[in-house]
Amino acid sequence: MRIIRFVNNHSAVVLGALTDQGDIYSLPHSDFMELVNQAESTGVTALKLVENSIAGTDPIRERLDELELLVPIVAPEVWASGVTYEKSRDARNYETTNGKNDEHTCYDKVYDAERPELFLKSTAARTIGPNTPVYLRNDSNWQIPEPEVGIVITKEGRIVGYTIGNDMSCRDIEGENPLYLPQAKIWKHSCAIGPAIRLAETVEDPYDFQLTCRIFRDDQLVVEGTANTAQLKRRFEELVSFLIRDNEIFEGTVLLTGTSIVPPNEFTLKENDYIEIEISSIGVLANPVKVQVPSEKVM
Numbered sequence: 011m012r013i014i015r016f017v018n019n020h021s022a023v024v025l026g027a028l029t030d031q032g033d034i035y036s037l038p039h040s041d042f043m044e045l046v047n048q049a050e051s052t053g054v055t056a057l058k059l060v061e062n063s064i065a066g067t068d069p070i071r072e073r074l075d076e077l078e079l080l081v082p083i084v085a086p087e088v089w090a091s092g093v094t095y096e097k098s099r100d101a102r103n104y105e106t107t108n109g110k111n112d113e114h115t116c117y118d119k120v121y122d123a124e125r126p127e128l129f130l131k132s133t134a135a136r137t138i139g140p141n142t143p144v145y146l147r148n149d150s151n152w153q154i155p156e157p158e159v160g161i162v163i164t165k166e167g168r169i170v171g172y173t174i175g176n177d178m179s180c181r182d183i184e185g186e187n188p189l190y191l192p193q194a195k196i197w198k199h200s201c202a203i204g205p206a207i208r209l210a211e212t213v214e215d216p217y218d219f220q221l222t223c224r225i226f227r228d229d230q231l232v233v234e235g236t237a238n239t240a241q242l243k244r245r246f247e248e249l250v251s252f253l254i255r256d257n258e259i260f261e262g263t264v265l266l267t268g269t270s271i272v273p274p275n276e277f278t279l280k281e282n283d284y285i286e287i288e289i290s291s292i293g294v295l296a297n298p299v300k301v302q303v304p305s306e307k308v309m
């Protein structure tokens with residue numbers, strides 16, 4: 011069972027349940043965390059609460075691809091993990107050593123360290139949902155999407171759902187100096203999540219999510235890569251345990267868990283590219299790529 015948010019025919023924002031058969035039901039909850047909290051306070055699982063809510067009701071007429079989808083949760087903050095896969099360590103080493111890969115870097119160290127790399131990636135206002143453009147920075151010449159599993163957590167750090175995230179990144183800015191990380195990671199529309207949240211209790215094995223990323227240019231597939239969460243160096247609970255240490259985390263925070271799909275080193279995103287990130291049993295997060303128009307630029 012997956013949870014979505016969409017705009018209905020009356021222009022109202024609705025929380026929806028998307029069944030594994032593709033049927034969509036409107037839910038009476040204002041948002042995903044209200045559903046999770048109501049389930050907890052009434053002593054049932056979120057899945058049971060959803061099943062009870064939709065029992066005896068009809069699905070809406072539209073299918074998923076006919077809906078105006080929104081972020082499945084308005085996450086107050088999106089955090090991200092870095093260098094949790096070998097592939098990311100190697101890519102970071104490549105960009106920070108100008109392709110020489112002959113030095114022991116901070117990325118080797120963090121891959122092996124007990125403490126993971128965690129950073130603040132986005133806030134609600136910067137995070138976009140499916141089909142909305144991700145933006146390119148105007149001061150970078152090497153930009154890529156980072157397809158990642160996103161975990162949705164309560165303020166206590168309980169994992170209640172899994173979604174798809176795109177941690178848009180500037181390889182040249184981070185490669186120039188790791189202290190530039192916030193600029194390499196955070197700008198307007200640099201983080202996309204969605205289209206759905208799979209309820210955690212319905213995921214049999216979170217270390218067997220299959221990820222695929224496709225990038226299209228002029229309707230041609232120009233990049234395709236795959237990965238599996240079996241390759242993840244750390245456990246999801248381990249990442250969360252470091253995130254909540256002496257920290258205040260808000261209900262419905264999303265934690266991106268790192269990338270293991272890196273486009274070829276010579277690739278950079280261009281305006282009008284189209285990115286699809288698919289994760290098995292969650293869905294496909296699709297976003298066009300745009301350059302910010304001057305009036306939208308943050309001054």
Ligand code: DO4
Binds near residue numbers: 090127268
């Ligand atoms: O230090 C860089 C962050 C790397 C990252 O975002 C990732 O591994 O996904």
Ligand code: MG
Binds near residue numbers: 092156268
């Ligand atoms: Mg990342």
